[in-house]
Amino acid sequence: MPRFHSISAFLLIAALVVMTGCQTSGSGSRSWNYKPAQRQAQQAPSSLSEGSVEAYPNKSAARSIMTDPETGETRLARAGIEQIPLEEGMPAEEIMEQTAYPALQPTPQSGLPKVKVALLLPLSGEHTHLGKAMLKSAQMALFDVGHSGFELLPRDTKGTATGAKQAARQAIQDGAQLVLGPVFAESVRAAKSVTQRANVNMIGFSTDWSLSGGNTFVMGFLPFDQMERILHYASLQGLSRVGVLVPNTDYGQAVLSAYRSMISTTTMDTVDIKYFEPHSANLSPTIREFAQYDLRIGSTDPVSGQKKKDEAEKEVLPPPFDAVLLPVGGDLVRATANLLSHYDMSPRDVKRLGTGLWDDAGLASEPSLAGGWFAAPSPKGRTTFENRYNQLYKSEPPRLASLAYDATALAAVLAQSGLKQEGRPAFDRTAISNPNGFAGIDGIFRFRSDGIVERGLAVLEFRNGQIEIIDDAPKTFQRQQTSRY
Secondary structure, three states: OOOOOOOHHHHHHHHHHHHHHOOOHHHHHOOOOOOOOOOOOOOOOEEOOOOOOOOOOOHHHHOOEEEOOOOOOEEEEEOOEEEOOOOOOOOHHHHHHHOOOOOOOOOOOOOOOOEEEEEEEOOOOOOHHHHHHHHHHHHHHHHHHOOOOEEEEEEEOOOOHHHHHHHHHHHHHOOOOEEEOOOOHHHHHHHHHHHHHHOOOEEEOOOOHHHOEOOEEEOOOOHHHHHHHHHHHHHHOOOOEEEEEEEOOHHHHHHHHHHHHHHOOOOOEEEEEEEEOOOOOOOHHHHHHHOOHHHHOOOEOOOOOOEOOOHHHOOOOOOOOOEEEOOOOHHHHHHHHHHHHHOOOOOOOOEEEEOHHHOOHHHOOOHHHOOOEEEEOOHHHHHHHHHHHHHHHOOOOOOOHHHHHHHHHHHHHHHHHHHHHHOOOOOOHHHHOOOOOEEEOOEEEEEOOOOEEEEOOEEEEEEOOEEEEEEOOOOOOHHHOOOOO
16 A cells, blocks of 8 residues: 655644634534535546646647756746746745736637636745645646636735735736635635625635635535544444544534534444543543543452552453544644553554544554544545655645645636536536536545535555555545435
C-alpha cells in the first residue's frame, strides 16, 4: 500500500485552519440530520482532471516546464503564454495583475462568450502563505482543464470578514458569474451576504457547514461523511462496543452529532460518551474515569472488603470498550491516546478510531495510535498533485491547496459543458449539485441538496510508522445508494 504523502509543517497549518479559522461557533447551533439523496447517481462522476474538457491546441508543448536561465524562475509555457509563479512577499495588487488570466488559447474563438469566475483568498494578511498556495493550485487547474474564454478573477479577502465582503462586491461588479472561496467561516458569511443579493452561487472552502444553503455550497473537509465511513467499516470488522472521547468544542459537537445520527445504522453500541476540555493542563483524571480504571484494577478484596496493599494482587479487568473514537489531532490526540494506554487500554486491546484530523504522517509513528483507523480522501491523487506542485513552485502545498484546484477545475468543467449545451456556463444549483458528482484531486465528491459536500473516502490505518490504505475510496456514488446521504 502507498505511503500517505504529507509534510508535517503544512499539515499543522491545515489543522489550525480546519480547527479554528475555518470554523465558528455558528456550526454548533444547527443539529445534523442525514437526508436521503433527492436524486440518485446514474453514472460515474465527471472527471476534473486534464482531458475532461477541450482545452488549447499543442498541449504537449504547453505542458512543458521552463526555467529562465538568468533568474532561475520556473514558469509555464502555455502555447506562447508564459506565466511566472508567484513570489513570496509579492503585493496583492501585483498578484491580481499577474493572474488576470487571458484565454488559454492565444486567439479566443470568435463569438465564444466570456466566463468569469472569482476566487476569494487571503492574499495578504496573516494567512498570506495559504492564500498564495491556493492561488497557485488554481493556476494548475487552469493549466489542466482551462479553456478559451474562461477567466479567473483572484480577489484578496485579507483574511478578514470586511475584506471578504469588499472582495465579493468587487468580484460581482467585475462580472463574476460564480464565486469560489473564501476560506474562513466569517469571511464566507460576509461574502454570502453579497453573493446572495446578487443571486450568484458561491462554493466556500470553510468547514462551517451551517453556512451552507441558499446560494452557498460548502466544500471544506467535514466530519460527517468521515463518521459514516469509519463507523460502518469498524462495524463490518466486528467491533461492537464504542466509547467516545470528545473535545468540548464546536468541532467536537459536530462530530458527536454525526456520530449519534449514524451509530444506530451500525451493529455497534455506545458504552460511554465523555467530554473533555482540550486546553486542560491535566487530562489524566478525565481519561482515568473514562477508562473505568479504578473499577477495573480490582483494588478491593471482594470477600473482606479490604483494600489490597500488594500491587501484585491487583487484577486489571478487560477494557469496557473494543474501540474508542478520538476526534482530535496533533499533540492532543497523542496525549489522549497515551493516557488511554497508561490506564490499561492499549491499542492492541482497544482500536483507536479518528477523523480527518488524523490525516497527518507525523502521527503514524506514535505507538499509542498503532493500528488506528480513520477516514479521509485517498492519498493517491493528492500525492501526484503535491509532486507536480513541488516541481512547478519548488515548495510543498498546504493541505487545503487541493480544494482550490478541485473548485477551479469544477468551475471550468461546468462552464465548458454549459456553453456547449445551452450557450451559457452551467453554474446553476442543478448543475453544481449533480448527483453523479465529480472526481477531483481528493477523490469523488458531490453536493447535497442543502449545499453540504459529500465525499467518497478511503479508510486509512497507522501501520509500521506509515499511513496506508486498508479500504480504498469508491470511484462512483452509484454503489452507495444505501448511504444516508
